[in-house]
Amino acid sequence: MTTPTQGGRSRVDRLGERLRARRAGLSPRLKVVADYINENRRAVLGQSALEIAAETATSDATVIRAVQALGFDGLKDLKRTISGYLGEVISSVDKMSSTTEHLARDIDAAIDFVRDGHMMGIEKITTRENRDAIAAAVDLMRKAGGIGVFGIGASAILADYAARLLVRNGRHAYALNRTGISLGEQLLAVRRGDVLVMMGQASAHREGAAALEEARRLDVPMILLTGSASPAFGRQAQVVIRVPRGKSETVPLHGLVLMCIEMLVIGLAAAEPERSTRSLERLHTLYDDIRKPPRSN
Numbered sequence: 001m002t003t004p005t006q007g008g009r010s011r012v013d014r015l016g017e018r019l020r021a022r023r024a025g026l027s028p029r030l031k032v033v034a035d036y037i038n039e040n041r042r043a044v045l046g047q048s049a050l051e052i053a054a055e056t057a058t059s060d061a062t063v064i065r066a067v068q069a070l071g072f073d074g075l076k077d078l079k080r081t082i083s084g085y086l087g088e089v090i091s092s093v094d095k096m097s098s099t100t101e102h103l104a105r106d107i108d109a110a111i112d113f114v115r116d117g118h119m120m121g122i123e124k125i126t127t128r129e130n131r132d133a134i135a136a137a138v139d140l141m142r143k144a145g146g147i148g149v150f151g152i153g154a155s156a157i158l159a160d161y162a163a164r165l166l167v168r169n170g171r172h173a174y175a176l177n178r179t180g181i182s183l184g185e186q187l188l189a190v191r192r193g194d195v196l197v198m199m200g201q202a203s204a205h206r207e208g209a210a211a212l213e214e215a216r217r218l219d220v221p222m223i224l225l226t227g228s229a230s231p232a233f234g235r236q237a238q239v240v241i242r243v244p245r246g247k248s249e250t251v252p253l254h255g256l257v258l259m260c261i262e263m264l265v266i267g268l269a270a271a272e273p274e275r276s277t278r279s280l281e282r283l284h285t286l287y288d289d290i291r292k293p294p295r296s297n
Contacts, residue, residue: 014081015041018070026069032056033066041082043228049075114253121244121256133241134260137197137223138267140239144195146172148220150211151199152179154254158199158261165265170272170279176211183207192218197264199225199257200233201245212236225260227252 019038026034036056037044044052049060056063064074072078124130141147147166151159156177166173174189176196187210190196196215200208212233215222224237227245234240243260245252269276 013085015070015078015085022070026066029058029062030066030069033058033063034070037066037078040228041086045079045082045086114255117253118255121253122259124242124244125256125260127242130242133239134263134267137239137241137264138271140195140221140223141171141197141264141268142271145193146174146189146191147195147197148174148176148190148211148215149197149199150176150208152177152205152207154252155199155257158254158257161258162197162261162265165262166268168279168283169265169269169276171268179207183210187211187214190214190218190220192220194218194220196220196222197225198222198233198237201226201228208233223264225257 015038019034023031023034033052033056036052040055047055049063052063053060067075067078070078072081147163149159149162149166151157156175159175159177163173163175174186176183176186176190178186190211196211198208198211212222214220216236221238222233222236223239223241224233225241225243226234227243228234241260243257245254245256
């Protein structure tokens, strides 16, 4: 299979071709590793055999055997092949091309692509490990004076939505979702005693680094929502919640990120229901005031 690039050239997906040709002959454990590598290619570029083994509940020896069974000399050879296929950055054009190529103009296939991605993701987002992480995140949010929600790109919309939900439920919350120097004005809202909820993936970016640096300066703890096995900023996070977004080479699915945000908001409301009730009652009073016709003098 080839994937078009922005320059009009094509890249051969050697990993995909080898997996399709050899998958039937792999043992169940080798299939688990091979499928993980195929579905998390960019994350694998930064992982060791031990880290891949931890993600797949196998051993580093099994990882090496899976790599060799796919026809690669070793992990370095595999990574060179993946890197050559992906290039420096997977553009949104490449991701959409890779996605639609598999769907072949079939609306049912498109529906199944989104459905299956979310159904598999729901299983992962509700694991015991994630439940514990969400509980720890809610505890941090309960103790915080304010809650900053960071997200750029498509996540910028989710950051706004999350902040609005939190405000409705009686929390001081604000979005950190601008790019470039405009983010600086938003970062002025961060205060010591707040908590930062960050939506991030494997790649670091300057806005995320700036937000994290300000959080570090103010001793503000961070809750990281990520689908990456080796996320940027992961070492600085007090809590990491794993939120899958689908395969790294196809268009990302944001529904599970939204689901996780709502889990946090509802979990926080459930922990202090009186606070949410008071805030919503006040909100409805404000609605009534706004609907009243203006008084004539």
